[in-house]
Amino acid sequence: MPRPLVRLGASDPLAVLRGLEAALAGGPALLPVAEGVPALPTPAPADVEQRVALVVETSGSTGTGKRVALSSEALLAGAAAADAALGGPGGWVLALPTHYIAGLNVLTRSIAAGTTPSVVAPGHFEAGAFADAADQLATGPAAPRRYTSLVPVQLARVLDDPRATAALAGFDAVLVGGQSTPGPLRERAVAAGVHVVTTYGASETSGGCVYDGQPFGTVRTELVDGELLLHGPMLAEGYLGDADRTAATFVERDGLRWYRTGDAATLDDGRVRVLGRLDDVIISGGEKVPLGLVERHVRELPGQDAAVVTRRDSGEWGEVPVVVTATPLDLDTVRAHVGAALGRAARPAEVLVVDRVPMLASGKPDRRAIRALVADR
Template sequence: MTRPLVALGASDPMAVLRGLEAALAGGPALLPVAEGAPALPTPPPADVPQRVALVVETSGSTGTGKRVALSSEALLAGAAAADAALGGPGVWLLALPTHYIAGLNVLTRSIAAGTTPVVVGPGHFDAGVFADAVDRLVVGPAAPRRYTSLVPVQLARVLDDPRATAALGRFDAVLVGGQATPVALRERARAAGIRVVTTYGASETSGGCVYDGTPLGTVRAELVDGELQLAGPMLAEGYLDDPERTAAAFTEREGHRWYRTGDAATIVDGRIRVTGRLDDVVISGGEKVPLGAVERIVRELPGQDGAVVTRRASGEWGEVPVVVTEHPVDLEVVRARVADALGRAARPAEVLVVDRMPMLASGKPDRRAVRTLADPPG
């Protein structure tokens, strides 16, 4: 059995909301599309398996394009687990694009709660516009709580604006995810009275399924050869029309279906700490250097919570880390801090200051563009 797949421009969040509501109720499956974004190499099919309610296109910040197929059951299981962890359903403020899973999560949770989200204005994120949108939030007896979801760069911009910071303090929880949230940024938010909840997940897990390091509800987490693997009712069906990639990313073990995240992590007393991508390693002078670990250290330096660490080819060392940032920082300070934590081989070779960090529409750094800045072809 199949059902039609309807592609819908994501520039109208309320249209996406209506399309998702119909899909969750058994109508045509929904494919939100970012207008103006490069198309994937193959067009989407006209029909999808009956179990598929939502298809999320993602190219990631470094990988190749894919279409993640999600069922109504997975999406609603994720929404229910999130509501339970947050203390109940609520009214949501949508500040994220609706062709990304984090923005779609806001819509799914609003549908499940029977509430209508308030949408921050279109265009680049603006703290003043965000504060105006918060003023439009109205809670009621059925859903008396306020929630929103941001990426770290949005949180930083809000905290730079006193009025927006005060508005953010009115939320019962502010979910922050999409990438690692620097400790200094979390501490700054909490000092301002913001109830931050850090989230971890992917399109393949129906979005965030780990809050503040703790798996939600029936979500299970295990480490297999250092890789974080997740199981639970929120897992995607797989990748649309791509059985080989599906087989590589999803595995059966101990009577459960597991998603191989590709992330390195530690689990201590049930709490997960993601330490970086397993494949995000350079060999510098014969030593393995995890770029994610270098980036976390750099981001703890004052003013560097948006810095990105990428790689550059080196005739002498093979590859070396390079820091790309919008704010100048002394290279020797960076090298000393990194060397103390990770050893001499991990020391960045350069700090490259840019006028504006290349960003994806999701608010994440565009790591392919950043790498091109640090190591231009030719």
């Protein structure tokens, strides 16, 4: 029989926690929604299949809107495997929005551990508020460890604040994901005594399922024509109301169900290195240039932790990389740095300095807005 789907505003994280706890126990399925954000064109259904416990709604940073349907089994399997990889369950500081899978992951793991997360007030992230939440985090004998999950820009802000940095250094692990973590930022965190664990995953995998490049638990990886595929018990049921997209994204291979990530990657003795989106490769002067890889090298430069690389049409070259940053950056410097690592075609054609790089509520760059900025020039 169908299961009712309850929409709940994500501005109250503890209300979302209670709704998710009920959903995992067999109650109504939960759809947390961001308030003040335009709804997807198609209304969400009133009911879902019985197996669905959670629906994650996102317009994405580059793609079209989707509603990812997740079962209790997938969510709890992902949480259990993650806890095992980290060394055991613990108490969490919640610093991410609870309509995104990363924030919902924190809630799921708190529920599984029997702990209540300490919440950083939703809205503009501040290092002082994070330090306050860390001070208030209580752990018990059953879950004595301390964890949090951040995106790179949040980590950078914490490291700019001595009190917040000292608090962060007391955590057993700090998960950092949502986008690639610049090498200099990670080195800065490690130097401050912070145990950083970089994560990779998606709503379709119940959140992070690869830690520091290593798939955890029973997660399996495979490359098909350069695209990373993932298999494991944490996979989503599919997309609500979109059977064609579900069939194209979740595929059968050798009797197993796999998730096509849409990411280009390499596998070295099982270690995953994500290069960027397959659909974010440009042809510049007849050569393929992965913008994600260009961005990774740009972020190695001092002060460019949050720089974004996008594309621009070029009558001479077809398309060229463009750097968008809120921190001044010399074009010759970035061209030399990127060119030395990736070749002439990958060298950015322009540096666009803006007051603020457009961001989504999740802390990820709003790549559609960034591309529009560049196109309007």
